[in-house]
Amino acid sequence: MQYIRKTARYNGRKYEATGKTEREAMMKLAEKLAAAKRGEEVIxxxxxxxxxxxxxxxxxxxxxxxxxxxxxxxxxxxxxxxxxxxxxxxxxxxxxxxxxxxxxxxxxxxxxxxxxxxxxxxxxxxxxxxxxxxxxxxxxxxxxxxxxxGSHRSLTDLERTVLLNVAETHPAGLYILALLYTGMRPGEAAALNWADVDFARNEIHIHAALESGTGRIKGPKTQAGVRDIPIHAALLPRLLAARGEPFAPVFTGREGRRLNSNSQYRQWATFKRAMDIAMGAKVYRNKITRSVISDDLTPYCLRHTFATDCARAGVPLETVRWLLGHEDISTTANIYQHRDSTTLHSGMALLDGSGGKGGGNAKQA
CATH class of the missing domain: 1.10.150.130 (Tyrosine recombinase, N-terminal domain)
Structure with a gap:
């Protein structure tokens, strides 16, 4: 005998019931919905x-x-x-x-x-x-x-290209670019007021952070967390265009309030979703049915990318330590000395005098 199945949703949950007839299935479903509305559940x-x-x-x-x-x-x-x-x-x-x-x-x-x-x-x-x-x-x-x-890594070239394109139009674009171009921790970015963005000195003053899992602002874990970060040339015009009142938060959620842990998560989730779609994810009825973006892409990957960019540019390790706000330089070294192919080849070019090309001009031993 073929059974008839009926389904319904209540408070975001799906309920279903089967019966020999449509009437039986509907009665069973009605009983389940009534129990759910009374706060009962068959355990x-x-x-x-x-x-x-x-x-x-x-x-x-x-x-x-x-x-x-x-x-x-x-x-x-x-x-x-x-x-x-x-x-x-x-x-x-x-x-x-x-x-x-x-x-x-x-x-x-x-x-x-x-x-x-x-x-x-x-x-x-x-x-x-x-x-x-x-x-x-x-x-x-x-x-x-x-x-x-370890879940933190640098962006791939494709991820960087897509991220920069999505940031042009996404509501969280400025927040994402700030993480990429300053190496700030997400909690430090959430704590920023416009008074902390010193356009006269071209610096961002870091002195507080959002406490993980809450909406509370607290001081940094170590004294090294208090620091000044020069504003990247690619970030400066975006900050100037968004400039607000001195004691207003720089980065806000949909309601215009300061970011907290939940709104930070939502901003990253929607931004990553937009990247996923831009990279070719399949979408059906506004839901992604086949994702193509890497699961391990997190906001901290942007901080790691900043450190890797510094290494590629030849920024001294000690300077990167202060920019990232690390108390222990070994923490910086673990990121800074990441085996990036471009950095390795540049280092060998310095050693052999080739300038990155074949042959080399190093003296023979």
């Missing part, structure tokens, strides 16, 4: 992974006092990676092989991303097991695939 192994995630997060994570940034991590890993793979499955039907395949699909991505994804899976399914919703925990022995240590 059991037959519920979907998606339904369990929302119940689990609302019960065990939302009241736990986590920062918005930490809570956002759970939503980002679930919505981006877990839901597309197993969100539709019944909780009791999920086996360890399903979760291991999900993990294996992250091979080659950053170690931080993969470890966080495994953490979300472990917390979700271990709680389901403790609550007697499933007979065993399919996440307890998940293996990590091969990963890349």
């Amino acid at each position: 059991g192994g037959s519920m979907s992974v998606d339904a369990w995630y929302h119940q689990w997060k609302a019960t065990y994570k939302d009241p736990a006092g986590l920062t918005p940034k930490s809570l956002g991590m759970y939503d980002e890993k679930y919505s981006g990676y877990i839901k597309p793979m197993i969100g539709h499955m019944k909780l009791r039907d999920v086996k360890d092989i399903h979760l291991q395949r999900l993990m294996n699909g992250q091979a080659g991505k950053s170690q931080s991303h993969v470890e966080k994804l495994r953490r979300v899976l472990r917390e979700m399914f271990s709680r389901a097991r403790k609550s007697r919703l499933i007979p065993y925990d399919p996440s307890e022995d998940l293996q990590l695939p091969a990963t890349v240590k």
